[in-house]
Amino acid sequence: MLSPNDIALEWRGEPTTHALEFATERDGAYTVLQYAPPGQSTFKHPDLMPKTPFYYRLRSIHGPASAPLDVTLPPGEFDEQADHSWAPPRTLPGSPSKHPVRSEQAVPTDVRAKVMHANGILFTWQDNASDEAGYLIEARAAGASEYRVAAVLDPDVNSFGLITLPEEKVASYRVRAYFYGAQSNVVHLVTGG
Incomplete structure (x- = not known):
């Protein structure tokens, strides 16, 4: 506890992306606070x-x-009036064979990025995984050292329009078929009055 209503978390372990989650009941539904990149080991709530x-x-x-x-986006700001009908997650046909997500054959292939406007990119890919928990779109802005999770998608999705952050005008992107590994211990704290 940093103060009665501020909590700081710290962890050690393998250098991988983690889903940091919280709940307000012992057996309640957990909500993701952040997808922490491999180099992160602290979080302030x-x-x-x-x-x-x-x-x-x-x-x-x-x-x-x-x-x-x-991907390099053209100059310009976000246009709220632009047509974004291309952006919702979709499942496109055409995956000839699928493999367990824990195998290298499950890697997304034929990944394409189509610039739709100054802040929008349409990603499509070949879904090669049979049992993924979902897909991640990961971004590494120019000058950044690590990829961060930019979007979390359901299983079998293979088309998604990402509305980018201002620092992502020039960035590297990748698509990951993911599964959950080990879960940590549960930490329980009660805020003050």
């Missing part, structure tokens, strides 16, 4: 509700990632 129990856990994320694609 500030301004919490007083006199409330919080339960925290980490789940490691693994799975084969596609080769990276470098």
